[in-house]
Amino acid sequence: MALMAAHTIAAGEGQEAAVLLDRARESVDPELRRAVESLPALTRRVAMYHFGWEHEDGSPAAVGAGKAIRPALVLASARALGGPQGSPESVVRAAAAVELAHNFTLLHDDVIDNDARRRGRPTAWTVFGIPDALLAGDAMMALALRMLADDPHPASARASARLAACIVELCAGQQADCAFERRTSVTLEECLAMATAKTGALLGCACAVGALYAGAGPEEVDAMDAFGREAGLAFQLIDDLIGIWGDPGHTGKPAGADLVARKKSLPVVAALTSGTGAGEELAALYAGPMTGDDDVRRAARAVERAGGRDWAQAHAGDRMGRAVQELSRAVPDVAAAGGLLALAEFVTRRTK
Amino acid sequence: MALMAAHTIAAGEGQEAAVLLDRARESVDPELRRAVESLPALTRRVAMYHFGWEHEDGSPAAVGAGKAIRPALVLASARALGGPQGSPESVVRAAAAVELAHNFTLLHDDVIDNDARRRGRPTAWTVFGIPDALLAGDAMMALALRMLADDPHPASARASARLAACIVELCAGQQADCAFERRTSVTLEECLAMATAKTGALLGCACAVGALYAGAGPEEVDAMDAFGREAGLAFQLIDDLIGIWGDPGHTGKPAGADLVARKKSLPVVAALTSGTGAGEELAALYAGPMTGDDDVRRAARAVERAGGRDWAQAHAGDRMGRAVQELSRAVPDVAAAGGLLALAEFVTRRTK
Numbered sequence: 001m002a003l004m005a006a007h008t009i010a011a012g013e014g015q016e017a018a019v020l021l022d023r024a025r026e027s028v029d030p031e032l033r034r035a036v037e038s039l040p041a042l043t044r045r046v047a048m049y050h051f052g053w054e055h056e057d058g059s060p061a062a063v064g065a066g067k068a069i070r071p072a073l074v075l076a077s078a079r080a081l082g083g084p085q086g087s088p089e090s091v092v093r094a095a096a097a098v099e100l101a102h103n104f105t106l107l108h109d110d111v112i113d114n115d116a117r118r119r120g121r122p123t124a125w126t127v128f129g130i131p132d133a134l135l136a137g138d139a140m141m142a143l144a145l146r147m148l149a150d151d152p153h154p155a156s157a158r159a160s161a162r163l164a165a166c167i168v169e170l171c172a173g174q175q176a177d178c179a180f181e182r183r184t185s186v187t188l189e190e191c192l193a194m195a196t197a198k199t200g201a202l203l204g205c206a207c208a209v210g211a212l213y214a215g216a217g218p219e220e221v222d223a224m225d226a227f228g229r230e231a232g233l234a235f236q237l238i239d240d241l242i243g244i245w246g247d248p249g250h251t252g253k254p255a256g257a258d259l260v261a262r263k264k265s266l267p268v269v270a271a272l273t274s275g276t277g278a279g280e281e282l283a284a285l286y287a288g289p290m291t292g293d294d295d296v297r298r299a300a301r302a303v304e305r306a307g308g309r310d311w312a313q314a315h316a317g318d319r320m321g322r323a324v325q326e327l328s329r330a331v332p333d334v335a336a337a338g339g340l341l342a343l344a345e346f347v348t349r350r351t352k
Numbered sequence: 353m354a355l356m357a358a359h360t361i362a363a364g365e366g367q368e369a370a371v372l373l374d375r376a377r378e379s380v381d382p383e384l385r386r387a388v389e390s391l392p393a394l395t396r397r398v399a400m401y402h403f404g405w406e407h408e409d410g411s412p413a414a415v416g417a418g419k420a421i422r423p424a425l426v427l428a429s430a431r432a433l434g435g436p437q438g439s440p441e442s443v444v445r446a447a448a449a450v451e452l453a454h455n456f457t458l459l460h461d462d463v464i465d466n467d468a469r470r471r472g473r474p475t476a477w478t479v480f481g482i483p484d485a486l487l488a489g490d491a492m493m494a495l496a497l498r499m500l501a502d503d504p505h506p507a508s509a510r511a512s513a514r515l516a517a518c519i520v521e522l523c524a525g526q527q528a529d530c531a532f533e534r535r536t537s538v539t540l541e542e543c544l545a546m547a548t549a550k551t552g553a554l555l556g557c558a559c560a561v562g563a564l565y566a567g568a569g570p571e572e573v574d575a576m577d578a579f580g581r582e583a584g585l586a587f588q589l590i591d592d593l594i595g596i597w598g599d600p601g602h603t604g605k606p607a608g609a610d611l612v613a614r615k616k617s618l619p620v621v622a623a624l625t626s627g628t629g630a631g632e633e634l635a636a637l638y639a640g641p642m643t644g645d646d647d648v649r650r651a652a653r654a655v656e657r658a659g660g661r662d663w664a665q666a667h668a669g670d671r672m673g674r675a676v677q678e679l680s681r682a683v684p685d686v687a688a689a690g691g692l693l694a695l696a697e698f699v700t701r702r703t704k
Contacts, residue, residue: 039520039524040520040521040523040524040527040549041524042524042527042528042531043520043523043524043527108486108487108490111486112482112483112486112487130464131464131526131527131530132527132530134460134463134464134486135460135464135523135524135526135527135530136523136527138460138489138490138493138519138523139519139520139523139524141490141493141494142493142497142516142517142519142520142523143516143520145494145497145501145512145516146512146513146516146517146520148501149497149500149501149509149510149512149513149516150509150513156509157501157502157508157509157512158501160497160498160501160509160512161498161501161502164494164495164497164498164501165494165498167490167491167494168391168392168395168491168494168495168498169392171392171395171487171488171490171491171494172391172392172393172394172395172487172491174483174487175392175394175395175483175484175487175488176394178483178484178487179394197392
């Protein structure tokens with residue numbers, strides 16, 4: 001399924017991105033695992049399960065983990081800005097810290113959103129209960145910020161402060177997302193601001209942390225943050241499309257999951273605010289219980305007919321364009337940014 | 353009610369501690385409030401309510417806040433170690449950060465423990481819902497660690513790393529506390545370890561942060577941490593006594609609240625593991641639903657007859673003795689430690 005068929009991408013970029021993601025996972029995973037294994041027993045057990053390294057009973061597992069997009073962005077950003085300063089382990093630890101912070105949000109969001117499945121298996125709170133999942137998430141956030149604050153790299157305290165500020169923004173984004181569920185009308189502008197806070201902020205922070213570890217100056221760091229935010233918004237738009245039209249076999253989630261939950265995702269809000277008959281039909285479906293598969297299929301078709309699907313795909317392309325502009329402020333020869341563009345393009349072509 | 357009647361305390365110390373707590377609140381509150389006001393709108397609202405600065409509808413309030421024990425310990429520790437280095441605002445900001453981290457744990461623990469009241473009014477989650485209370489807590493923790501990581505003081509990154517490590521310990525302590533509720537038997541040793549993690553760790557961290565801001569060396573910082581931990585355990589023992597015999601008019605909680613929740617608090621576990629008939633009677637009461645006031649009164653009497661009350665009071669005194677020993681490693685002339693001892697003694701004599 002080519003979600004971004006209209007967006008021309010060099011054939012090699014998808015492969016380059018896949019290699020970068022694999023390499024990031026390979027270098028960051030041991031550091032991440034070491035960090036998680038340092039947690040106190042009860043917290044560790046939840047985290048080991050969440051990362052797919054243990055089964056429910058504590059026996060070893062090798063369940064497919066996340067896509068390592070954020071660690072790959074940290075590492076690629078550091079390389080694009082002249083390579084990491086200091087010991088090579090330092091930037092890998094920073095990448096692991098960012099991934100740990102991301103996974104704290106997943107643990108808490110699954111509780112808050114009442115999501116029962118993630119990465120093809122039951123979410124941690126359904127297995128260990130809400131208190132243990134929340135406390136494991138709390139501990140993971142604290143550990144992530146500690147890994148940065150404790151690091152000998154000269155920019156590590158700034159990176160820790162930046163990640164902490166980003167986490168405040170992530171919380172506000174998730175809170176806005178929850179508030180939108182309760183409201184009958186949400187503007188597209190509000191929805192874009194929410195997605196920027198909820199998703200863009202951490203991708204931006206990943207790029208900024210990479211730049212900090214390369215010894216970049218404040219302006220370059222901010223430009224890298226802006227690059228990550230724009231790419232992050234493109235990422236979220238594609239994620240929202242997958243939430244409606246993604247293949248359950250790929251995503252590990254039921255088809256139309258976001259519609260069943262009546263999520264006010266970006267394509268949905270674009271449709272609801274389109275002023276079309278299909279938009280009104282969607283609003284009527286969202287006002288009801290929407291339990292059956294037929295309702296979900298009708299809602300998906302309404303989003304499409306109201307232009308929500310096309311808009312989301314086109315807007316993801318726009319955001320990628322802005323991302324490239326921001327990147328050029330930090331790295332004048334964008335071609336030299338190597339994997340960064342490939343990574344950014346990759347996330348807008350993924351199907352899961 | 354003199355919970356520590358057997359423990360001789362100079363008459364002036366209670367007054368000195370009260371003055372120190374008042375002064376800490378006066379200097380730290382504006383900084384704390386500034387920090388909370390910097391949070392994004394939805395998160396800020398929950399935090400402003402939680403701290404007693406706003407009513408549920410967002411109108412200004414001046415509800416009695418917490419006791420400011422942790423900020424007072426940060427400030428008194430910095431003074432005891434020669435006074436804070438750098439700008440005087442720096443250590444006040446550090447004290448505010450520690451208090452913010454403490455309040456993050458209160459917000460989350462109230463959700464996890466299903467507690468409906470705090471400081472004489474409904475808990476934040478009962479007012480704003482669980483998602484908003486959790487996310488406000490998350491944001492408060494991140495903000496606390498950011499305030500330290502961002503500070504120009506030369507020891508601020510170390511203080512941030514130390515507070516983050518402490519938060520991991522607090523989470524493990526709360527998790528153990530929850531696990532104990534589900535278990536039929538818990539040893540006194542396990543219970544003391546849980547209380548050290550859940551309460552001692554943050555009081556120790558407060559003292560360590562104060563020492564770091566005074567430019568103290570690693571050994572002094574560790575000794576101050578150990579002092580705070582021992583005093584913190586005394587604090588928890590008294591807290592547990594108040595949870596059973598505290599005056600609802602003072603505590604803002606119903607009488608025997610911890611017994612109704614069948615909490616395995618320290619005096620309760622001391623009674624349950626006493627090998628006495630009263631201990632068995634308590635175990636039988638804890639095995640049942642324990643709904644009526646009569647059951648609660650019988651349970652309280654059983655704890656007392658099994659020796660749990662006396663043990664907790666005596667052990668609080670022992671811990672205070674150890675605290676003084678630890679303090680003398682960092683401040684050889686303990687008398688010069690000024691308010692620190694007064695504060696430590698104060699928390700073992702409080703009634704709410």
